[in-house]
Amino acid sequence: NMNSKSKLVKKGKIGVFDSGFGGLSILKHIVKKLPEYDYLYFGASARAQYGEKSHATILKFTKEALVFMFNSGCEIVVLACNSASSEALREIQQKFLPKYFPDKKVLGVIIPTVEKVLEERQNKKIAVLATNATVRTGTFVKEIQKRKPQVFVNQVACPLLVPLVESGKEKSKEAEVAVRDYLSCLKKEKIDALILGCTHYEFLSSVIKKNIGKKVKVFSEGSIVAVKFKDYLKRHIEIEEKLSKKGKVEFFITKPSSEFDIFGSKFFGSQIHADNVKLSNVPQKKTI
Numbered sequence: 001n002m003n004s005k006s007k008l009v010k011k012g013k014i015g016v017f018d019s020g021f022g023g024l025s026i027l028k029h030i031v032k033k034l035p036e037y038d039y040l041y042f043g044a045s046a047r048a049q050y051g052e053k054s055h056a057t058i059l060k061f062t063k064e065a066l067v068f069m070f071n072s073g074c075e076i077v078v079l080a081c082n083s084a085s086s087e088a089l090r091e092i093q094q095k096f097l098p099k100y101f102p103d104k105k106v107l108g109v110i111i112p113t114v115e116k117v118l119e120e121r122q123n124k125k126i127a128v129l130a131t132n133a134t135v136r137t138g139t140f141v142k143e144i145q146k147r148k149p150q151v152f153v154n155q156v157a158c159p160l161l162v163p164l165v166e167s168g169k170e171k172s173k174e175a176e177v178a179v180r181d182y183l184s185c186l187k188k189e190k191i192d193a194l195i196l197g198c199t200h201y202e203f204l205s206s207v208i209k210k211n212i213g214k215k216v217k218v219f220s221e222g223s224i225v226a227v228k229f230k231d232y233l234k235r236h237i238e239i240e241e242k243l244s245k246k247g248k249v250e251f252f253i254t255k256p257s258s259e260f261d262i263f264g265s266k267f268f269g270s271q272i273h274a275d276n277v278k279l280s281n282v283p284q285k286k287t288i
């Protein structure tokens with residue numbers, strides 16, 4: 001009997017991963033669009049910031065986070081971190097998943113964002129603000145030019161912006177000066193679109209918009225990723241069927257801190273509480 005068989009299948013959660021609490025800005029939009037599902041947010045806060053780490057480190061940390069998330073019942077994971085999406089996603093999809101978790105899925109934030117920006121055909125000159133790691137990989141440039149080789153792309157690494165947001169200074173004079181400085185090299189290029197290619201930059205979007213001028217359309221990832229993710233689930237019924245729907249959202253971090261709850265609530269838009277886990281203490285069915 002098909003019916004009783006399908007009832008026995010244990011359904012799973014949607015995982016959202018980030019190096020810290022920045023990815024909550026992505027989770028917020030996904031939960032708003034798809035409130036019926038169950039979510040597990042995992043912030044590897046003891047290991048932030050990924051944006052300044054090497055390729056090998058980001059890849060290793062991301063794999064370890066995924067082992068925890070899959071063993072905790074996630075069916076599909078969104079890497080809400082641009083640095084992890086650009087440094088680790090491809091290898092995870094091509095090697096890690098087929099070998100260790102062939103039934104699970106991992107998606108990133110860069111491709112949906114690129115698709116959305118290119119859907120608006122007037123965008124021919126695009127700039128990307130991101131961390132050092134994301135800029136170093138050139139992932140935004142590659143993904144844009146693979147789809148539209150004639151589009152001009154410029155990237156600006158903004159290493160000061162994450163620490164400014166993390167210290168609650170997103171509305172300060174210091175932030176304004178840093179933003180103006182990072183945008184100054186784009187002034188002469190007459191860009192059409194600006195991508196905020198980092199989880200934290202949404203919190204600087206008003207100062208960025210003010211300084212880049214009205215002619216430039218600014219793209220934040222959260223709402224774009226949420227729309228594309230909803231569409232993905234619609235197109236992949238075989239994955240959607242495996243997801244549980246109790247409308248529950250859980251939060252886990254790797255560094256005990258009340259700061260996460262305070263900053264996290266701001267990023268998520270409502271009060272949250274995160275439980276602490278140690279990656280090494282997690283029983284791992286499979287080792288990497």
Ligand code: DGL
Binds near residue numbers: 022048050134197200
């Ligand atoms: N989540 C990271 C990103 O989107 C920013 C924070 C970090 O560097 O860890 O690139």
